Amino acid sequence: MNFDQKVQLSIIVLLTGLVIVFVMLIFLTYLIKGYSAIIRNIHPDEKTKNIPKAAPAAQKAFVPVPSVEAGIPEETVAVIAAAVYAMYGTSAGKVQSIRRAVQPGRSSWKMAGLLENTRPF
């Protein structure tokens, strides 16, 4: 390739690449938004109903790989614990903070999800 060809190929790949990636992901953004809105309109209470159900499954999936979790530094665990707190805690003044603490399914599910996602792979 001569210099001109290089410039041309560069610009085409840059442009096409960014445009396609953005178009695709913007498209997905709107789609996800759309179907989420529809679902929440149809099942307004499903969001709370279903999550506790999922808890044992998430916990179970999480149990068989303790060796990996063993490798997570304490610092990270602290960060995660804090994050869980933050998610519920920032509005803790308004909401029924004690009842949250009583919902073990919910918070342990979130915890498991967090740990799963923060597993180093």
Next chain:
Amino acid sequence: MNFDQKVQLSIIVLLTGLVIVFVMLIFLTYLIKGYSAIIRNIHPDEKTKNIPKAAPAAQKAFVPVPSVEAGIPEETVAVIAAAVYAMYGTSAGKVQSIRRAVQPGRSSWKMAGLLENTRPF
């Protein structure tokens, strides 16, 4: 194939198929009956001696797949529990019903076997 060929092929496959399947399984029926009888003559007490031994193995094999069992509807569990009861219970008036209950190896083995077989695969 013309119509006659179809008729012929149909009858041959139907006849051969059913005959071979029946001959084979009848043969197996008599073989199993025969060797069972021989074994029970030689080791008249083995039937009770060996089963409790197998219990922990059966239980163990059953432990690692709790996710599947989680999918068994309560109705089925009730049915199975009832079936276990039935196997020992129909003649419960005659036999030492309390001692049965004391043999945990036996009944848990049966239970595990049942659950294993009723696992949906």
Next chain:
Amino acid sequence: MNFDQKVQLSIIVLLTGLVIVFVMLIFLTYLIKGYSAIIRNIHPDEKTKNIPKAAPAAQKAFVPVPSVEAGIPEETVAVIAAAVYAMYGTSAGKVQSIRRAVQPGRSSWKMAGLLENTRPF
């Protein structure tokens, strides 16, 4: 091959084989000795520091295959237990024998290592 060729091939394989195997393993002997000495000079206390850490890992690796351990005859378990005792016990008069018993990480690690090695494969 005629007889002479057989004799010749035999001697060559016997000689070469034994010489190479011995040279290789003697070489390894000195290498292992050497780097062990270097490491123990540099980190004189590492030998005790690191071992308790490894304990949970060894135990964990050992947990998922209980079915195999179940097959180890009691005699072997006795032998192993005795061996563990022997390793610490022969000099038990001199060392702080009670503190040893308090170090569960250490002895359970050894135990797990022993069992792992004596697993029949």
Next chain:
Amino acid sequence: MDIWNEFINSVEGIFKASGFVSNDWRNYVMIAISGILIYLAIKKQFEPLLLLPIAFGMLLVNLYPAIMAAPQTTMQLVSDYQAAHGGATANYAMVTIGNQQYYQIPQVGGLFYYLYQGVKLGIYPPLIFLGIGAMTDFGPLIANPKSFLLGAAAQLGIFTTFIGAIFLGFTGKQAGAIGIIGGADGPTAIFVTSRLAPELLGPIAVAAYSYMALVPIIQPPIMKALTTKKERSIVMEQLRPVSKLERILFPIIVTVIVSLLLPDACPLVGMLMLGNLFRESGVVGRISNTAQNELMNIITIFLGVTVGATATGSVFLSMQTIEIIILGLLAFSFGTAGGVLFGKLMCWTSHGKVNPLIGSAGVSAVPMAARVSQKVGQEENPGNFLLMHAMGPNVSGVIGSAVAAGVLISILG
């Protein structure tokens, strides 16, 4: 504006290569069908362990058919290749055609093409049987070996369906593969179909697994229609316990007899029995557990997605598929009827000691069909527990349909 044109060309090229252009309406119909199957698998829990992978494989292949593409060799002029690679030569085979030298450049196949080889070469079904053997308790069958007869009678559906398929115009091999749906046993159906009529693998697998999930709906009306209230109320005698030695000898004897008499059934029956021997021997817990868990799960994933991926729109959406689906229903129905009627015969010869409802379990569809026997029996007499009695014909049905598979491969293969 040269760059702009090139950019437009490039985007156009991507669009032209996209599924929107290359896929036709059939693919979209299949995408919708796979959506329905995913719904049934998740919401209705119809055999989800296989239906979910099958449905997703069907989805992917209709979105992107190249995922099943076989590897190919493309020819490129050596001079062109060198121009594109800065003059470097490559390590490909060369051919000379009309004084021109070409490189033969191998192109890799699609992901599912490679995973599918395990289906095509008949490797996955026996390995799944290994796992099933390791999780099956043949105790009820050993305790009551007459159950074998019910497991034989319930194979009636296979052979009657064969006749139906022949008269609908299918070839002999295709009819055999369609008939095996009546075996109510997924791996057996896939094994036979991959040998006799791989072109029908998609519809046959979908029909087999769907009807297995629908057993609780298909069987009860037939069972009730063919039995009297009195027969359905029969309480059966308790099964005797089975010793460890009997359990260990069972898989060996079944293997020897079936393999000697009907070699074509050997891979399926042999692996089923090897798994069972692992289980019953009690000395190889390690490999018994792996056979029934990880190995089986891995193969289930590969088998499911690739079997689903045989159902491309152009193949699946045909009159044949509809015929196969109807024939499959007949196969299950005739099998059920065969089992129940033979159960009536055994009831009669045993002077009322056998409840004919356990006959329907002989189709296999383990353990669903045995549960159906239990449930229908309990409807008449809530204190009647047929489950263990139905497990005998149920597991015998697995052996029965493997034997029927051997017969079909032997006659038609």
Next chain:
Amino acid sequence: MDIWNEFINSVEGIFKASGFVSNDWRNYVMIAISGILIYLAIKKQFEPLLLLPIAFGMLLVNLYPAIMAAPQTTMQLVSDYQAAHGGATANYAMVTIGNQQYYQIPQVGGLFYYLYQGVKLGIYPPLIFLGIGAMTDFGPLIANPKSFLLGAAAQLGIFTTFIGAIFLGFTGKQAGAIGIIGGADGPTAIFVTSRLAPELLGPIAVAAYSYMALVPIIQPPIMKALTTKKERSIVMEQLRPVSKLERILFPIIVTVIVSLLLPDACPLVGMLMLGNLFRESGVVGRISNTAQNELMNIITIFLGVTVGATATGSVFLSMQTIEIIILGLLAFSFGTAGGVLFGKLMCWTSHGKVNPLIGSAGVSAVPMAARVSQKVGQEENPGNFLLMHAMGPNVSGVIGSAVAAGVLISILG
């Protein structure tokens, strides 16, 4: 002394076949490099699950290159063969060359040659994505779909690096493979490289996994340089909970859209989403667990050692590798910058509701990059917890780089 001479010959033969004679200095340099990588993997815990197998594969191939050798056919005169086997004939193919008959005796390849086929044929990366999908929670992305934009913006590094590579003299395909390092996603990088420029697999894989491990060192300075203290202190609103139905539909919708629009991304995205569907469906726990544990672990071992084994001294020790390592660093840096700058844009358009620090997580490098966002945010405001907000762009970055991979394969492949 005949025996003695023969013995000396024999030992000499072994010595001549030993690595001391056949290996050159480059191999020893590579052995040292693999030692450093093993140190980093174990002591510094830099992505040890892949770096340790990669390093050991690199070690073995430089000690014993034949471990990657392709199978070959050797020719032996039939008469010679028979002389060596007591006159027995063999079952090999025969050729006649110039009135002499030869056996074509197949020689087996090296161990890693066979294991490497899973890389070469593009089988391992999608299967690893299956496992990753089964362990990924897309909840934060569904709760805040705008995260997709950050996952798109952070792919900037891929395309800018492509340009750099082009101007350093790499071919288009090679430049695409180098660019994908910026995707910060191991399986994607390996998948693209094995399709576009397999000759660069070693350095690209090493660079990709090394930089993924170095994310906590590479990203913070860039993040701080591009944001103000005020921006870094922004506390984001709590994410809404996501219902099970939304979670189940997500993988299906993403698969359909991405596969239709960009077929070349289908194997990666499709498998990622199948794994996630296994997870979210809740009905196939068995295969979901196996996909994310045993299957993934087995493939991780095979992928790691064989990718490492592509890094022989003569291939790895070149100016190209140094260039790739520099370009890889640029790719990560530009990706991080792209994400952060787009985060600033979203901060501005949302009137300060979005903390731009979560943008850097869009490069993927799951979950390291999200933790970095959390940590940098907490340095400004110890009570600010960005982790869950950064998980959205983080998992979106996986999809984003798979889409970018599809674009590169489509344009350049």
Next chain:
Amino acid sequence: MDIWNEFINSVEGIFKASGFVSNDWRNYVMIAISGILIYLAIKKQFEPLLLLPIAFGMLLVNLYPAIMAAPQTTMQLVSDYQAAHGGATANYAMVTIGNQQYYQIPQVGGLFYYLYQGVKLGIYPPLIFLGIGAMTDFGPLIANPKSFLLGAAAQLGIFTTFIGAIFLGFTGKQAGAIGIIGGADGPTAIFVTSRLAPELLGPIAVAAYSYMALVPIIQPPIMKALTTKKERSIVMEQLRPVSKLERILFPIIVTVIVSLLLPDACPLVGMLMLGNLFRESGVVGRISNTAQNELMNIITIFLGVTVGATATGSVFLSMQTIEIIILGLLAFSFGTAGGVLFGKLMCWTSHGKVNPLIGSAGVSAVPMAARVSQKVGQEENPGNFLLMHAMGPNVSGVIGSAVAAGVLISILG
């Protein structure tokens, strides 16, 4: 009566294809032998993890030899094919022979043919070594490196048996494969035999695993005959603890040295050491667990059944097998003697600090041989615990026989 005749023909055809007709008496003898091996595996627990699969593979192949059949291509006249398929054309390769056009229709091979490729191509043994490495504690060897010498001396049996085999008329390659039985290490024996003399795989594998199980019977008389009561009573000094760093460096150093000096030993030793590095590094628990559990179990199943399946009656029932079984016993005996005698030498040079009984553990047969040393020692002195001291030579014997394997492949291969 046309139908009747056809039915009789069909049943006759099935009978003629059955094992009763095609198998000869040798197959039945093998079936009986496999029954004995199954009995030994289950009742006597002789290495059941491998002996049970081996025995069942032997059973299946003698019931149904086609289970090991290689894939073949059959030729069918295109016109015949079309007549049988309603005029449809097929996608098979075509050849024209004498103006007739034929389809080349590929026939799939038997199940075990495909699974056996992992043995034939040398893939399974190194992968089993990976798992063994992950479960082996080399601590006792690092604590007392002189154990290496005992692991070397106990390989004597390999080379003396080679001589015996040569003089019984085996070829050089065959003699090498027979000698390696003395390595007392299953995967090594299978690896060497599959390279040097695949035709002897069945008897060699059966001999190797049988004698490994019989170590507690074979070794004690030899050990007692060669040692004095005083020597057997020697109490050895406690082993020093080994640091983590020493444990991590050990596999790397052994790999480098062995692979450089003797490349042919690299696949076995390299994988063994990679597994051990997984274990000792402590940072890759996931893949270490999978390597020693699921991966090893899956491969154990495949290796076992297919190695057993090489033992067809016509191959196994020969004078050669009897010779191999006798030579195998000699190999174990000479190996034991070599280890014990060298132990006596070390006892003498160390002024009575080394108990020569630990020398016999150098044959490997991990961990059985070490237990035998322990037990024989305890018979003299119930308070003497040699197990840990014997583990050093024991694990060193694994490395020793892998090195011996490398020598044999290098000289004879």
